[in-house]
Structure formats: C-alpha cells, structure tokens
Amino acid sequence: MNNAVVQSEKSDIPLPWVEKYRPQTLDDLVSHSEIVSTISKLVDGGNLPHLLFYGPPGTGKTSTILACVKRLYSPTQFKSMVLELNASDDRGINIVRGQILNFASTRTIFSGAFKLIILDEADAMTNDAQNALRRIIEKYTENVRFCLICNFLSKIIPAVQSRCTKFRFAPLSSDQILPRLNLIIQNESLKATEDGKKALLALSKGDMRKVVNTLQSTSMAFDIVNEINVYTCVGHPLRSDIERILLSLMSSTEFEKCYNGKYSWSYIENLRNKLVFVSEITKIKADKALALEDILVEIQLYVMRMEIPINVLNKIIVKISEMEERLSKGCKEIPQITALISTFFKCRNMITITS
Known part of the structure; x- marks a missing residue:
C-alpha cells in the first residue's frame, strides 16, 4: 500500500483527502520523474x-519540497x-527583514547541515520584498537554502530567478492522475463509473488537487460517482x-425576425413561445444554476472541433473571448x-454566403 495511505491511517483525526493522500516521499510522486530524479540526486549529494x-x-510543487524536507531532516529537526x-x-519587506533574515542569519546546531526556507506562493511578494530577499539569498548561502x-x-524578479535553479511543473496527464485516482477510489470503497472518472479528469485540466477535492465532494453528495453527478456537484454544464x-443556436431563425422589426403585435404576444433558443439557454441556466462563463468555455471547445471555415471559426472565438472579458468586468449576463x-x-x- 502507498506510504501516504499508511501514514494517514495512523491518525484518528479525519483529514481532507488532499492531505490524507499527499505523497510522503519523493518516490510517491506520480509525475515529473526527471525533476524528482534530479532533486533526489542533489539531496543525496548534500549540494542542494x-x-x-x-x-x-495542483501539479506537485509543494508536495515535492515537503518530501525533500522529510528526506533531509528528522521529525525532531523540523x-x-x-x-x-x-x-x-x-x-x-518587513517579514523579509525580520523573520526571514533572523532565521537565515542564525547558525544551525547540527554540523554539516543547512536550514531550509520555503516561500509558498512567492509571486504574491512585493517587488521591494523580493529585492530585499535577493541579498539574503546570496549572503547566507552557507547557512540556508x-x-x-x-x-x-x-512575477518573480530576474535577480531572484538568477540565484535559483528553476523547475517547471507542467499540468499532469490523465495517465499520471488515473492510478492515484483509482487508488483513492479503492481505499475509500467508492462506486465510480468510467464516465465519472473521465469527467473528473476533464474538469481537472491536470490539477491533481482538483481531482481529489471533486471526487471527495461528489462521493459525499451522491452514492455513485458518475458523469452527471460529477458535473452536478461542481455546477458545470453537462x-x-x-x-x-x-x-x-445553429438551427433557430426567429431571433433575426425579432431584431429586424419584421413582426406584428400578434407575434409579440407569442414571442416567448417563438424564441425557442432564447428560452433554451435561459432555461438550462436556471434549471442547472450554471454560470454563463462556463457555458461559453464549453461552447468554444465544441466549436473548435466543428468542421467550419477558418475565418468563421476565428470570428466565433474572438466574439466569445470578448463576451468572457465583459463578464469578468462585471457586465450582466443577458446582453452577453x-x-x-x-x-x-x-x-x-x-457560411451560407461562402458555400
């Protein structure tokens, strides 16, 4: 059984599955084998x-460095x-000049060992803080990493980048996520269908944390993890x-008559019944409590797989991107x-004119 699972079972405190199944060692990591291999050699060689x-x-950045910490230090040294x-x-900048500087400048009591400072979400640091950090990085290299x-x-200034060895963690592939997903389903005794697993992989977009969180929430809300339940749980369009x-959108014609003014008062009275495609979109949104942003993203993906002229495809993509931009700025959904x-x-x- 996986080491992460074994260690989680020793605690009586229930943990979120993202923590319960977090890799405990470098060997437990499911992806980025080249990065893991390189870091393992650096750690074992003592020249990190x-x-x-x-x-x-959700691509394993924090899990990787925490696994390194477990290999470098004993629990009493942490x-x-x-x-x-x-x-x-x-x-x-005050935290950099205070807490970080004090920790970095204090020598360790363990001979031959160096301290480790982990700055998660470092791109949230101000430029002033990063400029103060670069001097600490090079001044106390013998004592701290x-x-x-x-x-x-x-968002990381070039001066800090040049002082570090960079590793890019790409989104995980389905082949990398699926074994860990099956392990969790097996250990938690869940009922999951193949289409449910595919829905989890499609929604995650390479984010392992999102896969595990969505799996846990779906299993708590429904008896079975299938495609419909997964999409319903996260509020994503089916x-x-x-x-x-x-x-x-591709077949209705009444909207054009309405907007060109070619209608009578009797037409206006029956407008709600005639505008089938408008009621279709609004009805689906209301029934499923969907966000228009999610609908636009899915429509864009479908359109890109359709066999239509490239100039028409470009126009649709550009217009949808403009709608997404307006929605992100707070515009109402009805005009979009x-x-x-x-x-x-x-x-x-x-398309008609071209053909």
Whole structure:
C-alpha cells in the first residue's frame, strides 16, 4: 500500500483527502520523474541549490519540497531547521527583514547541515520584498537554502530567478492522475463509473488537487460517482446541455425576425413561445444554476472541433473571448447571451454566403 495511505491511517483525526493522500516521499510522486530524479540526486549529494518551483496549481510543487524536507531532516529537526511561509502570512519587506533574515542569519546546531526556507506562493511578494530577499539569498548561502514556489514565473524578479535553479511543473496527464485516482477510489470503497472518472479528469485540466477535492465532494453528495453527478456537484454544464444549446443556436431563425422589426403585435404576444433558443439557454441556466462563463468555455471547445471555415471559426472565438472579458468586468449576463446568439446568426450567414 502507498506510504501516504499508511501514514494517514495512523491518525484518528479525519483529514481532507488532499492531505490524507499527499505523497510522503519523493518516490510517491506520480509525475515529473526527471525533476524528482534530479532533486533526489542533489539531496543525496548534500549540494542542494536554491530552488524555484513554478507551474499551475495542483501539479506537485509543494508536495515535492515537503518530501525533500522529510528526506533531509528528522521529525525532531523540523522546527529548528525549516521555515515555511505560505499565503496566509505577510510577505512584505518587513517579514523579509525580520523573520526571514533572523532565521537565515542564525547558525544551525547540527554540523554539516543547512536550514531550509520555503516561500509558498512567492509571486504574491512585493517587488521591494523580493529585492530585499535577493541579498539574503546570496549572503547566507552557507547557512540556508531557499525554495520559492509560485504559479507565475513572470512575477518573480530576474535577480531572484538568477540565484535559483528553476523547475517547471507542467499540468499532469490523465495517465499520471488515473492510478492515484483509482487508488483513492479503492481505499475509500467508492462506486465510480468510467464516465465519472473521465469527467473528473476533464474538469481537472491536470490539477491533481482538483481531482481529489471533486471526487471527495461528489462521493459525499451522491452514492455513485458518475458523469452527471460529477458535473452536478461542481455546477458545470453537462455535454448534453451544451449540445442542446448549440443545436438551438445553429438551427433557430426567429431571433433575426425579432431584431429586424419584421413582426406584428400578434407575434409579440407569442414571442416567448417563438424564441425557442432564447428560452433554451435561459432555461438550462436556471434549471442547472450554471454560470454563463462556463457555458461559453464549453461552447468554444465544441466549436473548435466543428468542421467550419477558418475565418468563421476565428470570428466565433474572438466574439466569445470578448463576451468572457465583459463578464469578468462585471457586465450582466443577458446582453452577453444576446451577443452570443447574434454571433452565431452572423456566422451562419457567412457560411451560407461562402458555400
């Protein structure tokens, strides 16, 4: 059985599955074998440099350095040898000149060992704090090593980057996630279908933490982990819902009559019944409590797989991106639904003219 599972079973305190199944050693990590191999050699050789881990969330950055800590230090040495600061801590210049400087400048009582400072989410540090940090990194190299963890490398100043050995943690592939997913399902005695596993992998986009959290929440809300339950639990549109929306966008014609003014008062009275595709989108949104942003993302993915002229595809992608931008700035959803429908009408006309 996996070491992470064995250790979690020794505690009577229930843990979230992301912590319960967190890798405990470097050998337990399921991905980035080249990075793990390189770091293992550096740790075993006793010449660990300053490290900079960057990449998307849930790709194993924090788990990797915590596994290194367990290999470098015994449990009794942890408090005196390791300083870990995360997003809940202040990362301004005062913390760098105070807590970090004091820890780095104090020599260890263990001969031949160096201290380790872990700065999680280092891209949240101000530029002033990073400039103060670079001097500490080079001044106290004999006494301490730094490990900076971030999502965006561009937010780390070049002076700090040049003092660290950089490792990029790419999103995990489905083949890397699936064995750990099956292990959790087996150990927790869950009922999971193949389409449920595929839904978890599709939603995660390479984020192992998201896979485990979604699996736990779905198993707590439903008796079986299948595609419908997974999408329902996270409030994500089902494929069938997106197909219904696309079908209505590609086939309905009443919207054009309405907006061109070619209708009578009797038409207005029956407007709700005639605008089938508008009611289809709003009905699905209301029934499933979906966000328009999620619908736009899924529509974009479907459109990119359709066999349509490249100029039409480009127009749809650009228009959808503009809608997403307006939604991110706080615009209401109803005008964006109107823009979505109008975009498909125009693009359908372009396809007709081209053909």
